[in-house]
Amino acid sequence: MLKLSSMTGFGRTEGAAGAWSWAVEARSVNGRNLEVRFRGPPGFDSLERLAREAAQARFQRGQINVSIQARRAAATGAAKVNRELLQRYVELSDELVAAGSAVLPGADGLLALRGVVEIGEEDETADVRAAVETAMAASLAEALDALKASRLAEGASLGKVLAGLVDRIDGLRGEAEGRAAEQAPAIRDRFARRLADLLGEAAPVDRIVQEAAVLAVRADVREELDRLASHVAAARSLMADDAAAGRRLDFLTQEFMREANTVCSKSATTGLTATGLALKAAIDQFREQVQNVE
Numbered sequence: 653m654l655k656l657s658s659m660t661g662f663g664r665t666e667g668a669a670g671a672w673s674w675a676v677e678a679r680s681v682n683g684r685n686l687e688v689r690f691r692g693p694p695g696f697d698s699l700e701r702l703a704r705e706a707a708q709a710r711f712q713r714g715q716i717n718v719s720i721q722a723r724r725a726a727a728t729g730a731a732k733v734n735r736e737l738l739q740r741y742v743e744l745s746d747e748l749v750a751a752g753s754a755v756l757p758g759a760d761g762l763l764a765l766r767g768v769v770e771i772g773e774e775d776e777t778a779d780v781r782a783a784v785e786t787a788m789a790a791s792l793a794e795a796l797d798a799l800k801a802s803r804l805a806e807g808a809s810l811g812k813v814l815a816g817l818v819d820r821i822d823g824l825r826g827e828a829e830g831r832a833a834e835q836a837p838a839i840r841d842r843f844a845r846r847l848a849d850l851l852g853e854a855a856p857v858d859r860i861v862q863e864a865a866v867l868a869v870r871a872d873v874r875e876e877l878d879r880l881a882s883h884v885a886a887a888r889s890l891m892a893d894d895a896a897a898g899r900r901l902d903f904l905t906q907e908f909m910r911e912a913n914t915v916c917s918k919s920a921t922t923g924l925t926a927t928g929l930a931l932k933a934a935i936d937q938f939r940e941q942v943q944n945v946e
Contacts, residue, residue, distance in 0.1 A: 655894055656814070657946040658806035659683065659714035663798025667791035669784045674722035676788070676795040678707075680803065682944060683715035693722040695781075702789050703796075710800050712896040713946045718795070720788060738768050803946065810944055811891055814901075817938040818887050821908065824931040825880045828915060831924035832873050873918050876911045883907050898945035905939040 663678045674693070688707045690700040703718045741762055748754035763769055887904055890897040912935055916928035 656807040656811040656891055656897065657800075657803045658810050658944050659803065659898070659946050660944065661799050661802030661806055663795045663800075663802055665791045665794040665798065667787055669787040670780055671725040672722055672784045672788075673725075674720055674788055674791065676718070676720050676791045678716065678718045678792075678795040678799040680711070680714040680716045680799060683713055686711055686713055686716070688716045688718065690718045692720040696720070696722075696785055696788060698785065699788060699792065703792055706793055706796050710796055711803075711946065713898055714803075716799075718792065720792065722788070732769070733763070734768055738762060738765075741765055741768065807945070810941060814891060814938065814941055814945075815888075817934055817941065818884055818891075820934045821880070821931065821938065822884045824927055824934060825877055825884065828873065828924060828927045828931065829877055831921060831927050832877065834921050834923060873915045873924075876914045876918075880908065880911045883911070896946045898942065901942045901945055902939075905935065905942055908935045908938070 659680060659682045661680055664675065666673070666675045668674070686708065688704045690703045692699045692703075699720065707716045707718070745754060745757050745762075749756050883904055887901065890900050890904070909932065912928060912931045915931065916925060919925040919928055
């Protein structure tokens with residue numbers, strides 16, 4: 653059973669406590685290492701540390717962005733008149749009325765001016781603020797849990813794609829084994845024709861056989877194909893492991909490609925070359941998908 657986790661995902665939760673309400677969003681994208689970025693409301697500075705610790709406890713790779721958007725309900729305290737500001741408005745209006753530029757304002761008009769009436773906010777005690785912060789921290793943990801679930805769900809889909817590509821690589825490796833058996837006769841015949849062109853009909857058969865054998869040994873790809881089989885087994889084992897496998901799969905992809913390149917360089921037949929190129933294409937697709945694995 654594949655247990656891969658993707659590095660991309662999204663989680664969101666909402667909460668409320670006292671006069672406060674908030675929404676927490678946690679999203680992640682690919683990253684070589686674990687990087688946590690936090691943006692929260694002023695006055696709740698300890699939430700950044702909690703966000704980093706919670707993310708580190710859940711993830712090993714990826715760029716994690718956590719944001720908390722919070723607002724406090726409208727103030728419900730007693731209304732107060734800013735008499736100093738009101739007096740300035742009255743004096744200004746008197747000047748305008750005296751100059752004939754305005755009519756005498758009413759009390760309702762003066763009180764409607766910005767800043768004249770102030771609604772005093774109720775003081776928030778330390779205990780109330782602490783309770784709100786604790787509730788926000790709980791929502792933050794829920795959002796990160798949702799992000800983790802999202803990454804695992806995407807990882808399950810990604811795992812199926814990777815498993816199919818590993819099967820494709822393994823199938824091409826088996827095809828290459830069959831093609832490799834054609835190498836020795838092809839090399840012998842090619843060498844015999846070239847030697848005959850140079851020496852004519854007098855080309856010694858023993859010499860042809862010896863030189864062809866040397867070339868066949870150099871073109872032997874059995875070791876590369878055996879290592880590819882080992883890498884296929886390792887990839888399947890890593891994808892079934894509980895631990896984060898992204899880095900190790902990325903390294904394994906390099907080993908896959910190294911063997912495929914050698915197979916192509918040793919190829920003496922068009923059939924094996926075609927299989928080797930198809931093998932490289934499958935490995936490259938595998939590499940691209942591995943970049944999303946945690």
